[in-house]
Amino acid sequence: MYDIYALARGPFAWGAFIIFFGGIIYRLVTTVMEARKKDHVVFDYFSPYYAMRSMLHWIVPFGSTSMRRQPVLTIVTFAFHICLIGVPLFLFAHVILVKESFDISWWTLSGMAAQVMSLIVILSCVYFFIRRLVQPDVRYLSATTDYLMILLVAAPFITGFWAARAWAGFEVATLLHMLSGELLLALIPFTKLSHMFFFPLTRAYAGSEFGAVRHAKDW
Amino acid sequence: MKSIEDWDWAPGKKIVADMNQWQSDYEAAEEPYVSPDGERIAAIVKIEEETYTVCVNGTPWERTFDKVWSLRFSPDNRAVALVSDTAEWSVAVDGATWENWFEFVWNMQFSRENGSIAVAAQNARSYFAVLDDAPWESGFPSMNNLTVSKSGKTSAAAIQTIPLKEGDIFEFQKGCFSVAVNGVAWKNTFINAWEIDINPEDRLVAAEVRHTLYDYTIAINDEVWPTSFSAVWRPRFNPVDNSVTAPVKVAGGWSLAKDGELFWNGRYSQLWHHFYSSDGKKIAAIVAPQFGKWTVAENDKAWDLRFNEVVMDPVYSPDNRHIACTGKADGKWYVALDGKAWPTPYDRVWAPVFSPGGDLVATKVEIGGKYAIAVNDKLIDIPFANAWDPVFSPDGSKLLVKGIGTGEDEGKYCRHILKTDTLPRR
């Protein structure tokens, strides 16, 4: 048990972060290189102003007609993403780990806030899962991987929440939390979760074409 | 044909015609055209309802027509127009019509050397060409891309050989088009045939063809190149050795192929309108080395100069040592010589004209709503309300400038002969 814990705390963590950052860099570099070869228009028509304009409309809640038409989904999506990124970055326990290893630290969430936010992530995942199952168009679009991805994202939060609440078997939960979190990190660059870093690219391109060439809104 | 040496090259200005008069003499006068030697100006004029003719230097043709269009001057200074009488069409040359009349004629072309006149014609839905009043012996279900040779002896066109029923896509894909030379169709049929070139001796004809929906190549005298490309543009004969080159699209971009094989190594975002030096030793083309950046490449080497909108009218100097072209960047036109753009931005420029020695480049330009002639990017101080391309005398000592004046010359068409040694030098 302790050995696995050490592995998860040490090499696995390192591995996960290396794969995560390395993977992102790899995916971005290969995408940009391929775009240079086959999609030069992406660069030729790139407009920083319209790229920003488009991104702003789509990272502000209800900034687009699309979001306004589906208010529940929009609220859940924003709450989910904010908590999904906020909790791991500002969780006291995480910051302490970084402090111990690198002697750097930053502002942290209160334990209560972190737990509430984790719960929001978990409940959002439940919502996404059920939505995938019951909304006919989304169900039609969904592949097994789409369901697995929700589980993959939920896992570190469920286990983390478990550990934080110190419920029975929290040691195992902590270990599972670390392992699932590491697995999630390592898989982000190579699954649809890569949308987290493709979002600015596709959005910027859409914004540039719509704004600079076609003089139209894209939200 | 009166040679250019025999034109009036005496320096000075001559008022050839007062166009103001035309507006009062006729019910209407259309836009005028000027002969290469500048001695004649002509316009289609309306005599009365449904009665038209051509007025040359103030004198109308004797004969009138129901309709007149496509008035142009031939290289040997004859006024030529397409005319209609009682629903039949013919060609009128200096007022005299051809003997043959047709249901319709159009696409009038002149051979560069002797001013032969070619037109496309249609009778009873059959399409054919007519060269100097001699119609092709056979007609076709359709015809496009009529081309006349430099000598004026040969006419060729892309033609349809097999009629098609509406919507019969699979029959179309078997190949129903070909090339006809002087009215005789090649044996091969293609999905399509397009632009054509005829060699200087009138012996060889090359055409762009597509022989499946996806394979483009060049056919010469009914023989196709063994290689195909994903696209091609108009082929050209080398003026000396009769080899054929054409822009072709391959993986990585456009390049130039010669006799079926890749000839240039460069891969361009675009490459078209290639042309030879008169000795056949050099080939130049309009190219875009990168997307949206245009220039000229000579023997596969692109100029450093880039225009971000378009490049046009590239031409070799008579001594083959220089290339001039026009280009547009950020909405303004420029003249460029040997890879350097001259600084003056114009609203419009026309094709550059080299002096025989290649040291001067004259262009018709539009600037601030007026027209003028620029020589080596310096404006000649004669503003025009309209102007035509300038011409250098064969010895290069004079420049013929043609235009409708402004100010006291308003509405007057004038012919100016200027001494080139008084013009600005490069």
Place this chain on the structure above:
Amino acid sequence: MAIAEPKSNDKPIVLDDAIIEGAEKLSEEDIARVINDMIKTEGGARFKAYLNTCMSCGYCSEACHFYLSNDKEPRFAPAAKVKQTLGEFTKKKGRVSRETLMQACEIAFTECNLCRRCMMYCPFGIDIAFLMLFVRRVCHKLGVVPRYIQDTAHSHSATMNQMWVQEDEWIDTLQWQEDEAKDEFPDLRIPIEKEGADVYYSVIGPEPKFRAQLIYQAAVLMHVAKIDWTMTSSPGWDNSDMCMYTGDLEMTARLKKVHFESALRLRNKRIVMGECGHAFRSVYDVGNRFLGWKMPPIEVVHAVAFYDELLRENRIKIAQKFDRPVTFHDPCNIVRGQGLHEKARNVIRQTCETFIEMEPNREHNFCCSAGGGVINCGPPYKNKRVESNRVKADQLIAAREKGAEILIAPCHNCHGGLEDIIHHYKIDIEIKFLIDILFDCMEK
């Protein structure tokens, strides 16, 4: 020609015999080879990023008139069209059955108008139209294309126009329209091949074939506004382009080259084009790109922008405003394609007494369901096309209930599609081009 009427909506049913005939010639190896070759050579970074980034969230569903009009049948959701086509292609590494290929062809050609409305509803801005065009290009490469649009593409390749119009027929039409107009305006001309004219006016193939009065009206407009203009007698006159929609992009390039070069040869300052949407898309941001021109080499002005300019500059004056209430259909290719919606509204406000907005409008207007080459796929698809745009009918009925009697649509394909919708859903509204209104109202 129709093979079978669709019985259920859960799968596309192949309605075109040429799709079947084309597919019958193919082995699964052929299909796999072409698909994989296309993905390898043309499936670039955008293609991959779009496919990998789609979270199947369903935001796009609500954007699509096919989806909304077919009772929210899931397979009509934009992302579902990708799943059924490219999704299958990539999942099976190109080794799809002829059946799947034919269905992909049906989906890409007849169940998507490439209107780009869904792109505005996707958080990632995924360009479904781009992906459907990719499918169409695969179909083109495999020779599996609906008959009518393929025939149009053939016409383009042989004549450089959409309708098999011969060179003489075109010129004859111009002269005929000039003669007609001279009865009303003796000095009027349709100047053919006028070198150096300011404006080069171009139209689409159907104008000389079916709607020659539009050339007449344009000539009167130019005459009254004293525009120095011309039209070409050469094959560059047609600015339309169905090859862009069949996936024959090499031919698109050739068509646009001929079009632009005819205007460049005449040294005209700008191209003004008639009221057509897809042609504008082809000239303004598709065809020019295939040729290496970042933007058109000559300024391209759509009719709507041109009318707006003439009114703003007082080149034409309105004698009497159009007195029947009008509503306006925003064509995708000039609104999402160039943001001309406010200019169109300016023209309408200046020419019409009562203007009733359709909802939704501007960039969010629903497509007519004729665009993207769908109407050009011909009679086999008419029912599907019209029935798949019930939302458009609802929009029109709502505008009608607010009092609109006239529907203005400045696009040829929109006209065709909307006429069918009006007829099918028995909507009491009359459809007009913007120039019909201008022509009626201006001082002549």
